[in-house]
Amino acid sequence: GEDVEQSLFLSVREGDSSVINCTYTDSSSTYLYWYKQEPGAGLQLLTYIFSNMDMKQDQRLTVLLNKKDKHLSLRIADTQTGDSAIYFCAANSGNTPLVFGKGTRLSVIA
Amino acid sequence: DVKVTQSSRYLVKRTGEKVFLECVQDMDHENMFWYRQDPGLGLRLIYFSYDVKMKEKGDIPEGYSVSREKKERFSLILESASTNQTSMYLCASLQGGITEAFFGQGTRLTVV
Numbered sequence: 298g299e300d301v302e303q304s305l306f307l308s309v310r311e312g313d314s315s316v317i318n319c320t321y322t323d324s325s326s327t328y329l330y331w332y333k334q335e336p337g338a339g340l341q342l343l344t345y346i347f348s349n350m351d352m353k354q355d356q357r358l359t360v361l362l363n364k365k366d367k368h369l370s371l372r373i374a375d376t377q378t379g380d381s382a383i384y385f386c387a388a389n390s391g392n393t394p395l396v397f398g399k400g401t402r403l404s405v406i407a
Numbered sequence: 408d409v410k411v412t413q414s415s416r417y418l419v420k421r422t423g424e425k426v427f428l429e430c431v432q433d434m435d436h437e438n439m440f441w442y443r444q445d446p447g448l449g450l451r452l453i454y455f456s457y458d459v460k461m462k463e464k465g466d467i468p469e470g471y472s473v474s475r476e477k478k479e480r481f482s483l484i485l486e487s488a489s490t491n492q493t494s495m496y497l498c499a500s501l502q503g504g505i506t507e508a509f510f511g512q513g514t515r516l517t518v519v
Contacts (some may be wrong), residue, residue: 305447332510339411339497339510340450356446394440394465395499395508399449 298325299406303386303398310406315373317401319386321368326388329362330395331371334383343371373403381405410434413498413511420518426485428514430498436509437502439481441465441473444495444513453496456481465517 303319332340361373386398414429442450452465454473474482501508
């Protein structure tokens with residue numbers, strides 16, 4: 298089955314760019330997602346990308362997909378203290394359950 | 408505003424008790440999921456359901472069961488709660504062919 302890996306911690310200074318990386322194993326995964334979890338809250342979908350895309354940009358967020366290496370990244374430009382949260386990478390194929398990574402805790406230093 | 412509602416934010420139960428965690432969605436979604444979230448382990452899938460009265464085991468079903476008698480409601484049952492089931496439980500729903508899974512706020516269960 299699918300396995301999703303991501304680093305557990307990232308610390309950046311306010312105003313810098315953050316890059317959170319993720320790798321997955323199942324090349325048949327059709328959708329790749331980034332979810333954000335703020336303290337005490339459920340998961341909120343930030344963005345997603347189809348496997349036939351290389352890049353997707355949405356305001357401060359840029360998602361890059363390297364399908365050959367099964368590598369996904371999320372770049373947050375001009376990181377703010379409000380971006381401090383846990384970021385989860387996830388993958389699935391249509392109706393199948395999402396498989397999540399362990400989450401990357403992003404700390405933004407003022 | 409679409410919504411997935413979990414009946415409790417916080418629960419404290421005793422070892423051996425039968426525990427029901429309820430999840431209701433108002434989006435007429437076919438697919439519903441129960442995950443547990445533990446520090447350093449991320450979200451792990453317990454059970455899921457593609458339709459009423461259907462259920463499928465996820466990665467860690469041991470010690471849990473589920474019930475889906477109505478499309479909008481998916482219940483997670485701990486038949487005899489144990490301390491290693493202390494965790495955050497997250498319910499999600501997803502419409503087939505649509506990309507976004509919606510999550511509830513989570514239930515933090517403590518078993519003492």
